[in-house]
Amino acid sequence: MTLYFQTFQDFIDMGGHGFFVWTSYAFCFVGLLGYFIYSNNLSQSNKKELVKFYRKLTDREQRLAKHNHTNDSSEVNE
Amino acid sequence: MWTWFYQLASPKWFYQFSTRLLPWFRWITGLLFLLGLALGLLFSQVDYQQGNTVRILYIHVPAAFMGMFAYVVMAITGAIGFVWRIKMAHIVSVSCASVGALFTLLALITGAVWGKPTWGTYWIWDARLTSFLILFFLYLGFMALHNAFDDKKTADRAAAVLAIVGLVNIPIIHFSVEWWNTLHQGATISKFEKPSMDADMLAALLVMLAAYQFYFLTALMQRVRAEILVREKLSGWVQKLVTGNNS
Amino acid sequence: MRSSLNALIKREISVVLRSQSEFIYPLAFFLIVTSLFPLAVTPDPVQLAFLAPGVIWVAALLSILMSLNSFYQLDYEEGGLEQLLLAGVSGRDIVMAKSIANWLVTGLPLVIVAPLIGVLFDINWDANKIAMLSLFLGTPSLCLIGSIGMCLTLGLRNGGVLLTLLVLPLFIPVLIFGASAVQAAAIGTNFSGQLAILGALLVLSIMLAPFAGAAAMKIAID
The missing domain is CATH 1.20.58 (Methane Monooxygenase Hydroxylase; Chain G, domain 1)
Known part of the structure; x- marks a missing residue:
């Protein structure tokens, strides 16, 4: 195991092919990291959506319950 | 078990x-x-022919392999979901699509960038690049079909059928593209051969x-x-x- | 079994012919698209003859793609498909019958018209014959593969564009071997291998496409 490159400049230069090597590594890095973050955030954003969804659901249930309740009481009054 | x-x-x-x-x-x-x-x-040392561009292959070859692999996983889990109506299998199948498309796209991009110093041009209608372009289209079709349905269950089943049809077709497409490539370009380009x-x-x-x-x-x-x-x-x-x- | 398939094919043809002129569109499309190429590229006969196999095949492929819709969409919307399935007709027979009818109404006219395009593009008579033969072997596969895509997109709002996206990648092998057979004939080399593979692709699609199409159709109807 020996380091292939002697100097940091060599490492960046890649024997004259630095542009191509680093471009493709950059694409891969951005692509893979971007997708990783995106798929990780997906759960979080879905959870937020679901919180809203459940709030609506419980609101509606409560409204329905209230509605039924007032109906019941009106029947009693009659 | x-x-x-x-x-x-x-x-x-x-x-x-x-x-x-x-x-x-x-x-x-x-x-x-x-x-x-x-x-x-x-x-790592470098290939004496390709020089340092060979380092691109360390990210290109796995991306290409995973692009294929993800498609196979997608089709097989889709088939399992289709036959035995397992919800989880469909979820995995559908989730494979965009990861696989990403791998395929990365394989295409890194392949093209590798091609510039090697072939002197970014894109060449090389058999492997062309096959991967088609694989990318297959992924796009799968995702578009799944998105087109409102009902997720219908979408799952339809997309699974497409994935299986695609899986049957991939070897045929690959073979025909290889054949077409050797017909048109002969032995002039054989640089994609494995470096020593x-x-x-x-x-x-x-x-x-x-x-x-x-x-x-x-x-x-x-x-x-x-x-x-x-x-x-x-x-x-x-x-x-x-x-x-x-x- | 044989007679029921015959009856189905007759039904399909009569359904399509009922909408009088629609079956002419793919043929007209074929002629117009091919005649665009000399205008777009060059009127030079040498280069045109070089382009011809590819142009004929791409145009034929797109015409088949266009024709698929008229065999399925209306039938699906009017409930005819559902009735057939409810009556116990197997989905495979329906897909097979529709593909055969599709080929008779669209594919066969393309085969017949192809030499005309060949003359316009100035390719020799041998290549012309092979163009007909390769279309004869290849277009049924296109109809069958296309029917899978069509069944998958039944009832979708913008199924047309989606159909293109799904089906074109699957058409590629047929396109490659079809066009290359004509090319080989035009330069006078052996083309029997390409034709044999077109035949093999046809057998394969006859065996497999009805299954996939029927499965997809069932999903759309359920």
């Missing part, structure tokens, strides 16, 4: 199980990538392949978890998990 299989088919169990597993997978992926990059960029592999190059490639494999599993798991949340929103455990109470 079978109980394990049944458990795996339950979204709730998978979600809870993957919650424990996910941090491990992330760490392993990260470490493998670091090791692979160190081996590939710093320690030293042990350290092979090691770097294998570590990168493992890193991609774990990346695939991690990203897939994350997508599957997000998908489970949405699909199981009416079941009690998701509500409990999200809102933190059992109302």
Whole structure:
């Protein structure tokens, strides 16, 4: 195991092919990291959506319950 | 064995199980990538013909392999879901599509960038690049078809049929593209042949392949978890998990 | 079995012919698209003859793609498909019958018209014959593969564009071997291999496409 490159400049230069090597590594890095973050955030954003969804659901249930309740009481009054 | 299989088919169990597993997978992926990059960029020798451009292959070859692999996983899980009507299989199948498309796209981009110093042009109608372009179209078709349906169950089943049809077609497409390529370009371009592999190059490639494999599993798991949340929103455990109470 | 398939084919043809002029469109499309190429590229006969096999095949492929819709969409919307399935006709027979009818109404006219395009593009008579033969062997595969895509997109709002996206990648092998057979004939080399593979692709699609199409159709109807 020996380091292939002697100097940091060599490492960046890649024997004259630095542009191509680093471009493709950059694409891969951005692509893979971007997708990783995106798929990780997906759960979080879905959870937020679901919180809203459940709030609506419980609101509606409560409204329905209230509605039924007032109906019941009106029947009693009659 | 079978109980394990049944458990795996339950979204709730998978979600809870993957919650424990996910941090491990992330760490392993990260470490493998670091090791692979160190081996590939710093320690490996270069091919005397290709020079340092050979280092692109450490990220290109695994991406290409995983692009194919993800399609096979997508089609097989789709078929399992289609035949035995297993919800989890469909979720995995659908989640594979975008990861696989990403791998295929990366394989195309890195292949093209590799081609510039090697062939003197970014794009060449090389058999392998062309096959991967078509594979990318197949992924696009799968995702578009799945998105087109309002009902997720219908979407799952239709997309599964498409994935299986695609799986049958991939070898045929690959064969015909290879044949077409040799017909039109003959032996003028044979530069994609494997460079003479030293042990350290092979090691770097294998570590990168493992890193991609774990990346695939991690990203897939994350997508599957997000998908489970949405699909199981009416079941009690998701509500409990999200809102933190059992109302 | 044989007679029921015959009856189905007759039904399909009568359904399509009922909408009088629609079956002419793919043929007209074929002629117009091919005649655009000399305008877009060059009127030079040498280069045109070089382009011709590819142009004929791409245009034929797109015409088949266009024709698929008229065999399925209306039948699906009017409920005819559902009735057939409810009456116990197997989905495979329906897909097979529709593909055969599709080929008779669209594919066969393309085969017949192809030499005309060949003359316009100034390719020799041998290549012309092979163009007909390769279309004869290749277009049925296109109809069958296309029917899978069509069944998958039944009832979708913008199924047309989606159909293109799904089906074109699957058409590629047929396109490659079809066009290359004509090319080989035009430069006077052996073309029997390409034709044999076109035949093999046809057998394969006859065996497999009805299954996939029927499965997809069932999903759309359910």
